[in-house]
């Protein structure tokens with residue numbers, strides 16, 4: 001599952017981002033919200049940087065220690081690790097349709 005977001009550039013690697021891996025939060029479970037919102041976390045699908053949507057939905061690089069919720073932090077780190085492993089196995093952009 002992924003979410004469509006306003007196109008912008010990863011602040012870490014400058015890859016264009018218009019889809020983000022879905023990070024399920026408690027709010028998603030409650031509202032089935034499919035759209036990213038300010039304060040949501042995501043991971044760059046190219047460089048695996050941990051990112052957070054700021055006000056006006058601009059992405060900012062964050063450190064895992066900034067993620068207060070343990071379950072969310074674990075999920076972000078798992079997604080990030082998976083992306084890094086996939087990139088190692090297949091350096092060609094596997095995410096492009």
Ligand SMILES: [Zn+2]
Nearest residue numbers: 010013044047
């Ligand atoms: Zn990136």
